Amino acid sequence: MFAPLPDKPDHPSLELELLEAWEREGTFAALRARNEGGPIWSFVDGPVTANRSSLGVHTAWGRTLKDVFQRYKALRGFDQRYQNGFDCQGLWIEVGVERSLGLNSKREIEDFGIEEFARRCREVVVNSSEALTRGSIRLGQWMDWGNDYFTFSDTNIEYIWKFLKIVHGRGWLYLGHRATAWCPRCGTSLSQHELTQSGVYQEKTDPSLYVRLPLVDRDRESLVVWTTTPWTLPANVAAAVHPEGEYGLRENGEWVLVARYPDETFTRRVAGRALVGLRYEGPFDTLPPGASVEHRVIPWDEVSLEEGTGIVHIATGCGPEDFELGKALGLPVLMPIDEAGRFYDDYGWLHGLSTLEAADQIVGDLGDRGLLIDAGTYLHNYAHCWRCDTPIVYRLSDDWFISVEELRPKLLEENEKVEWVPEYMGKRMDDWLRNMGDWNISRRRYYGLPLPLYPCSCGHLNVIGSKAELEERALEGFDQLEELRRPWIDRVPIACEQCGERVTRIPEVGDVWLDAGIVPFATLGWESPTRVPEGYATGAARGLTRADLPDHAYWERWFPADWVSEMREQIRLWFYSQFFMSVALVGCSPYRRVLAYEKMLDERGREMHASWGNTIAAEDAFAQMGADVMRWQYCAQPPDRNLLFGFGPAHEIRRKLLTYWHSVKFLVDYANIEGYEPSWSGFGRVDEPRPLDRWLIARTKQLVAETSDGYEATLTVNVIRSFESFVDDLSNWYIRRSRRRFYSLDEAAFATLWYALVQSLRVIAPMLPFLSDHLWRNLVLDGPASVHLAGWPEVEPPDETLLAEMAQVRRVVELGRQARSTSELKLRQPLRRLVVAGAAGDAARHSDEIADELRVKEVTFGEVESSELRVKPNLPVLGPKLGAALRDVRERLARGEFEELDGGRFRVDGHVLEPDEVLVERVGREGWAVASDDGVTVALDTALDDELRREGRLLDWIHEVNGLRKTSGLAVTDRIRLWLPDREIVEAYADRLKDETLAVSVEAGELRVERVV
């Protein structure tokens, strides 16, 4: 006996039951044990930042995909590592702690104490990693929980030190001095790749100022510049014109670019180069820094002729392009703001103001001095700090860089070998690799990788490559080194290897992408002489994991990864950092194949923001839709489009799953009634199958083949599509057409349906691990205890001929239904005849099915006579093919000047049009309903005679009685006595009535049913 199934699944509760069962039975451990020693499939998990208090639905998406493919590969017998990773350092963590402590600046962090601050940061990681683990387990993700890697372990940090030492050995490490993107709140520079993260560019309204700069040697003439960053004006050193641009002098004495003022009258016009060298009064010569500079007009080819006034205010200390230009022309550099984005003391009345506070005062002051021509606002996309949302500024900064030029060609070459899914992602990586600048690796912060750089006044840069080397060269303080971390590490000075002087570490910490980028080396034991038990539980990670540090042989086995997967923005982040580090260290990509996917939005297509109230907590989603439904939503998503996630789509998915559920329930119910009890040893054996059984078996094999291909291509969307179409065939064709065979013990029907259902459970198990196992445990009583231990079904070629034949049959039926709907005849009304034209010959073998399904007495294959044939071009297809000839073809079709060829093709003026290139409409002769598509035409004889009418009435009665059975609460197997008011029907069709309504007797009388006890 199968356990009876309720009318619909309660996803959340069956999922919780299974989590318990897997735990109790050690299902995952059994799976791993079974695959141990099998072929290797190496997946390396990109670390999730451990700064949230619960799993988000965004993270759950990536985790689902990772789990799906690991499960699939496990079913196929592959040995895997299942190591989960947590990202534990950097500003994400720091900003959260700052908020919780109410700290607003670096100064306040230092007052609070870096040591205690570090402890609080670790606490966040501890709590968050526990919460993320809980959420991931609830999602159904199978990982080696408890053996996770944490990027803040000393082991991980030492590996990065080693990398930096190697990079330094090649001469790639240098201290750069340039204008860089800067977050004034976080007090640190941002790297180029950090500016590419999603959410960085946001709409922002800035002032839009037109400012007059009087020329010194020209009476009553001035330049007009435009700026959206008033705070940079006190740092102005020059004004740039395009040497080839045409500039004009307005009647009021203002110089502007002629092209920007088409309606203006100019008293003089000159080329930009004629203005070069002119001196002007700086906008803030009233302040000492401005007064110290001689302001002149300079030439610059990059001056935009489409924006502003064509004269650009240059502040070499406030923008990267300005800085480079200044370097080339030898201009002075003024740097107005400090690390916190506040004006330095020498800026007089501005000192201490933030750039935002200063803006108002600057505008006011310019107005007072008569230099402001116009002040408005300007809406544009502007970069914000990805961690704290503060608008970024540019300031001069000394940062440590890794030069990328030498490695760039090799990076491009190695990327060519990576298989990117979807393919365009690889192109994006290629673009990035071609255009990226040097890697800014230093951050002026606290809780991060301590950069092991010890520059000495003798000019030598000491780079420490390991903890052991640090111990050897430490002058003091090594004993108090709790972790490789600030503040402890800063108390360990070393001796310069060149001159012996005492040197201290630079205060900067490292870019977090170094932490994650080293993972394919640090977690796999690259160059580690031995396996170190719990060797990853070092430093801050002590007590959080039991992960070993493997030996080098292990790295050889598991590197490079066969597959990695993350969101698209990781191309410039994690995909990039590990790629760069790997090509630098060992000359090849750390991964063979990548699945990258686009963004998640809410179901209406908007970004999800807590403040908009449209975010969904994973906890709520688990409770309200269930993990399987979430997983389906993720898996159904083509990776090249944004996922619109929400409860609306979840509802639709539950409906689809319900169809499947009902198919299983159908088998369970009737098997229990008829006493069908299959045995695993006889799985797949069907004695004396009927054509429809053979078809479902072939259809099931096709499902296995298609889903195997989908998983192999790492495209879950293909697997879902294949499964959906299978469920439709199973429910709306096989069960629908075979229903009556289950009213008695038809072994072939039961065995076929059981086989199809069980195989389908196996192929969806990776995507829907809960539902599939729940139903498996119900349907397979003496086989493997869990679908996840059942292995992958054998992929066999299906009988393509049979599949094509039945697909043709379903098409004919579909057309038949269409024809019926145009005739306005009820579906239950039997008809005399259906004529089919253009269907492949073998469909005729199933004319019984077609006749029965469409309620016609006879199906014939032959010509359909129609009174009229209308053919129109299918424009989206035909347009591109015909181009200019389309118009002529269209007119000829409209005039009926075409010839009908076989196979649904048409010839028009020498062009042969394929079936999918035309839209065909046939109008039947009087008394016939016609429908046509892709070369197949059906015609339904709509004439009714007395016999047909009577039978129509019979079917109406049967329908009504069966409805009555249901509303009277009768079980499907209950026998009844039946009374019908239609005497003629009772007399003519007594046997059929009994048969179809499970009646033991039928008599004329008022409509009623009575259960036979």
Ligand SMILES: [Zn+2]
């Ligand atoms: Zn910030």
Ligand SMILES: [Zn+2]
């Ligand atoms: Zn030295």
